[in-house]
Amino acid sequence: GCFCKLQGEVDDCSCKVESLDSLNNNQIYPRLKSLLTRNFFRYFKVNLQKPCPFWTDDSRCALKDCHVNVCSEDQVPIDVKQNKQDIENKYSKEAQQDGHTCQEERELSALDTTLSESSKQAFKDWKDYDDSLDMFCEMDDEHSADLQYVDLLLNPERYTGYKGMSPHRIWRSVYEENCFKPSEKLHYGPDQDNLSNMCLEKRAFYRMISGLHTSINIHLCDQYLHPSDSAFGPPKWGPNIKEFRQRFDPETSDGQGPQRLKNLYFAYLVELRALAKAAPYLLQAEYYTGNSAQDEDVRNAVKDLLQIIRSFPDHFDESKLFQDHSLETLKLKMEFRDHFRNISRIMDCVGCDKCRLWGKLQVLGMGTALKILFSGNSMDPGSTVSADFKADFQLTRTEIVALFNAFGRLSSSIHSLENFRKLMR
Ligand code: FAD
16 A cells, blocks of 8 residues: 555545545546637636735745746737636626626615715725626736736646745745644644644635645646766756655655545545536536637537536535534634735745746635635526526636636646556555
8 A cells, every 4th residue: 555545535535535536537537638728728818927925035946947927918829818707897887887886876875965976986996896806816917018928738737846945935834824723833734633733715726735735745746857878968847756656655744644635636636616506607607718629629528528527426514514604603704714815925925936927826726726615696507597686796817717727737646646556556
């Protein structure tokens, strides 16, 4: 038995690791791998120039493998840029806002027709604030001149050599300042024993972040840069068993490695459930790129994938979290959202551009999953799209791209684990 051969239930879920291995490696991974090469999913709009909001003394890493090739204007298909999804969302948002405005005006005039402009503005600000409560991530500003498209296929997540103080400061800040902690002060967040002293919501938060960290580190072990075999040959990308052992073998990770690997399955289950829950919405999205044959293919591939996901019997049960409507629970939910939002801001402090790109994408994908699961809308995996469904719930193209690609990263990590097991046999 290799330490990476995990067994039994994923913690806090009624689902076995073995059934997830089988679902992912036989059904989900091959489909996602193909889907994510399509134009709709491969171009990600991101601002990699945003300054770090928390510290200023970190320089950007100059390592060759940290470099990101952004697309020039003419490299991105024009129809991807003028995405129907976003345009439709914009129109329906505007329609909603018009609706709000009428409602607001009625309310305001009923209150006092002499209300000043500043009071009206304050009323509007509160409305915007209420709308933003559903957001688990801070989104890049749509109007920033620094937003660029990146072709994800040309910039794969892999070993970059980003290590030392800079990533350690990021991870420390994520775990120590933004994950929930049990009472004692701990280095890099709680270990397994301490977790049991925390409530389910706080444990779930920690496990999702730890699962994401595991996934990032599995990718750098799986796509590691090996020196060339010959004096003049190119270096080669491939799995590095020593690096993998170093990070996940209980002997070299204070016994924490297998648990961190298990957290990957937890994060996977959360995003799997979000996809199942949002299926009615995702099934009616256009996946518009301007090429009608390819768009039809993508819609069919999404339908096929979502059918498999929806028929999985052991989904994560988000209704166990934030169960009652007490003030305490509401406070906890807001803290949960604020902590996650802060983590999305920390991603702008990552010193290596390639790591920043994938960090931002994966945190946005996870934040979108949380928005689907916890923003209070009543989507049911079995339901069909109702007439006003679109007005109630919105995802932008960037959120959809991030959600599928983030899930694709977790799926690829679970698939790589299988490969490491074989290599170590
Ligand atoms: P780190 O991975 O830096 O971990 C720091 C400490 O956190 C460990 O000592 C341990 O106590 C704890 N820890 C480790 N794993 C977990 C876990 N799963 N759960 C809970 N606690 C844990 N490098 C690349 O080569 N390619 C990339 O694409 C890449 N992307 C990155 C994205 C982000 C957002 C960040 C912050 C870093 C990224 N890195 C990437 C760097 C990489 O994650 C490591 O930080 C780096 O390789 C140094 O590893 P380390 O062994 O010092 O431990």
